[in-house]
Amino acid sequence: MGAQSLAVACGVLALCLALTGATNPGFVVRITQAGLDYAHQQGITVLEKELAQLKLPDISGDFRIRHVGKVRYEISRLDLRSFHLPYSRISLVPNAGLQVSISNAFAEVDGNWRVKIHFIRDHGSFDLEVENIYIKINLKLGSDASGKPTIDTSDCSTRISKVRVHFSGKFGWLYNLFHSAIESRFRKILENKVCENVVSSVRSDLQPYLRTLPVxxxxxxxxxxxxxxxxxxxxxxxxxxxxxxxxxxxxxxxxxxxxxxxxxxxxxxxxxxxxxxxxxxxxxxxxxxxxxxxxxxxxxxxxxxxxxxxxxxxxxxxxxxxxxxxxxxxxxxxxxxxxxxxxxxxxxxxxxxxxxxxxxxxxxxxxxxxxxxxxxxxxxxxxxxxxxxxxxxxxxxxxxxxxxxxxxxxxxxxxxxxxxxxxxxxxxxxxx
Missing domain, CATH: 3.15.20.10 (Bactericidal permeability-increasing protein; domain 2)
Known part of the structure; x- marks a missing residue:
């Protein structure tokens, strides 16, 4: 038998083994869209509570304002007062898994600020509104060696289109000159934190719960x-x-x-x-x-x-x-x-x-x-x-x-x- 014929024979044998190795189930569980929607409602309630407990880091930096000079600012003691997920849905992605889409979410943050401009020093409080938050989560389903189901986040993206910060203080007009820099930094921090929390929540809450399915x-x-x-x-x-x-x-x-x-x-x-x-x-x-x-x-x-x-x-x-x-x-x-x-x-x-x-x-x-x-x-x-x-x-x-x-x-x-x-x-x- 030639090398080519041997390769073909081995390929056919491998295919036959793969086909004969396929196992029909003795028991099947089917979850419909209605079932996924119900599970999604329970999960979103948990996620909303966890996002409201996000710990946000302090923010500091320098910013140069024309005709004013360098501004040194510090944002600290950020307190996420609320995080709301009013619109969300779960979708079946054929042969891939599940996708959770969250739109028009919003959050409210309080904190303290401190600023130094040349010889001017001031501090106070601020409130920040985050609107039009869009979150997309892709979930991958699998099974482990013991036959238990597994779930993990294969992809997560967060996009925030509107951040509005309001400073209190004597020089409010001045602070508003550099609010765009703070809003931009805060947007990036929150976008990263949301997906970090989603990945952590799936692994620490959803995955252990799925493992309660009896093998x-x-x-x-x-x-x-x-x-x-x-x-x-x-x-x-x-x-x-x-x-x-x-x-x-x-x-x-x-x-x-x-x-x-x-x-x-x-x-x-x-x-x-x-x-x-x-x-x-x-x-x-x-x-x-x-x-x-x-x-x-x-x-x-x-x-x-x-x-x-x-x-x-x-x-x-x-x-x-x-x-x-x-x-x-x-x-x-x-x-x-x-x-x-x-x-x-x-x-x-x-x-x-x-x-x-x-x-x-x-x-x-x-x-x-x-x-x-x-x-x-x-x-x-x-x-x-x-x-x-x-x-x-x-x-x-x-x-x-x-x-x-x-x-x-x-x-x-x-x-x-x-x-x-x-x-x-x-x-x-x-x-x-």
């Missing part, structure tokens, strides 16, 4: 759910999608699932803030995990049969079907042990859910010394179908991958081919 969720003493990201979040013009592993696993011994997740075709629903897609793979890994843990075993005795029902679990009752039972074990209580010979398999379609478990029923006679005598073994293949109403509270049946202090409301459930769609609106509950 694993414990169900009970036997099983948990793996909610780690299988790929970085993706953005389209309509939504933000997060692909999760969505796999139940045994806490005692985690083994590879012998079947792969299938691709999910999400519908273009956008009436709710967030949608969850739980695939048949997600539910079937639950059966696989619990079966492997030996949890799918149930025992039935006569004491479990409700009183008032004219049926008793004993050899006398079953002798009508197997006459020799009463002869061999006369009037003895029985025990039925139900177990799944294999993990139950769930199918999801537009009509609902269908379950086809294979159940082994082992019957025992309970001997006088409480030991068990095996009687017979039945293997049953049963099927059942559940409609939408039977699953309208599935959000309480297993923990959903939600960050801290998020509550769901206005819940809907829809069945689609190969997955269950759960839609909801969200409400953030701040700490009391």
């Amino acid at each position: 694993t969720a414990r169900i009970d003493a036997m099983a948990g759910i793996d909610y780690s990201l299988v790929a970085p979040p993706t953005t389209t013009a309509q939504s933000l999608d997060v692909d999760l592993k969505g796999e139940f696993f045994s806490l005692a011994h985690r083994s590879a699932v012998p079947f792969p997740p299938l691709a999910l075709a999400f519908p273009p629903d956008h009436d709710r803030m967030v949608y969850f897609g739980a695939s048949s793979y997600f539910f079937n890994t639950a059966g696989f995990a619990y079966h492997g843990a030996g949890a799918l075993v149930f025992e039935i005795t006569d004491s479990l049969i409700p009183k008032g029902i004219d049926f008793h679990l004993n050899t006398s009752t079953f002798s009508a079907f197997i006459p020799q039972l009463e002869k061999m074990y006369p009037d003895m209580l029985m025990k039925l042990r139900l177990s799944a010979s294999s993990a139950p398999f769930l199918n999801i379609g537009p009509g609902g859910l269908s379950l086809k478990p294979v159940v082994d029923i082992q019957a025992y006679a309970i001997l006088p010394n409480s030991s068990l005598a095996p009687l017979f073994l039945l293997s049953l293949v049963s099927s059942g179908t559940a409609c939408g109403g039977d699953c309208a509270r599935l959000d309480q049946g297993f923990p959903l991958p939600l960050p801290d202090r998020i509550q769901l409301s206005n819940i809907l459930v829809r069945f689609h081919q190969n997955f269950l769609l759960l839609g909801a609106d969200v409400h953030y509950q701040p700490r009391g």
